[in-house]
Amino acid sequence: MKTSSKARYALYLVVDIARFQANGAVSIREIAERQGISIKYLEQIATELSKSGFLQSVRGAQGGYRLARPAAEISAGDIMRTAEGGFLPVSCLDTDPTAHNGCPRQGQCGSTALFWAGLRGAIDTYIDGVSIEQLAGKDTSCG
Numbered sequence: 001m002k003t004s005s006k007a008r009y010a011l012y013l014v015v016d017i018a019r020f021q022a023n024g025a026v027s028i029r030e031i032a033e034r035q036g037i038s039i040k041y042l043e044q045i046a047t048e049l050s051k052s053g054f055l056q057s058v059r060g061a062q063g064g065y066r067l068a069r070p071a072a073e074i075s076a077g078d079i080m081r082t083a084e085g086g087f088l089p090v091s092c093l094d095t096d097p098t099a100h101n102g103c104p105r106q107g108q109c110g111s112t113a114l115f116w117a118g119l120r121g122a123i124d125t126y127i128d129g130v131s132i133e134q135l136a137g138k139d140t141s142c143g
Contacts, residue, residue, distance in 0.1 A: 003080070003084070004083075004084055006045065006083045006084060007079075007080040007083045007084040009035075009037050009041065009042065009045055009083075010045045010048075010049060010079050010080065010082065010083035011076060011079050011080060011083075011135070012031075012035045012037065013031055013035070013037075013042055013045055013046060013049070014049065014054065014055070014067070014074070014079050014132055015132060015135045015136050016031045016034060016035060017031070017055070017065055017066060017067055018067060018071040018132050018133065018135070018136035019136045021065075021066040021067060024058075024062055024064075024066075025058035025062060025063055025064035025065060025066050026064045026065055026066065027063065027064035027065075028042050028043055028046060028064065028065070030064070045083060046065055048082060048083065049079065049082060049083075050065070050068075052082045053068055053069075054067065054068055054069070054074055054078065054079065054082065055067065055068055056068040067132070070133070071131060071132040071133035071136055072131050072132075072133040073131070074131065074132045075127065075128045075129070075130060075131055075132070076127045076128075076130045076131070076132065076135060077124060077127035077128035077130075078128075079132070080127055
């Protein structure tokens, strides 16, 4: 399974802000330079994270973004789900009834359905158990 670039970049964005916001709002331009990511793409992600209540936009000459809540209260899962729209190892685990018309293999899954549900639970537990504060304190120069 691969994580989308949007989810990865959202995490890089928020961790970068957590690391540098003590000096004031962090500009998208600064983040783009440090992370090597397109300004336009980061702006789109920052807008989404602002609407979801994770970032706060600061206007003006010293404008940019800062976290809307303490970094310890935001999980990697919060950010990744906001950017990605959720993580499902298989689509039939989606609880949104409008997302699919049922799984055509539902009668054949048997115990594999439990496997997929367990995998989703393990992923959720892990990404929800890591805070932005923890990530901001570590070297995240790879991946």
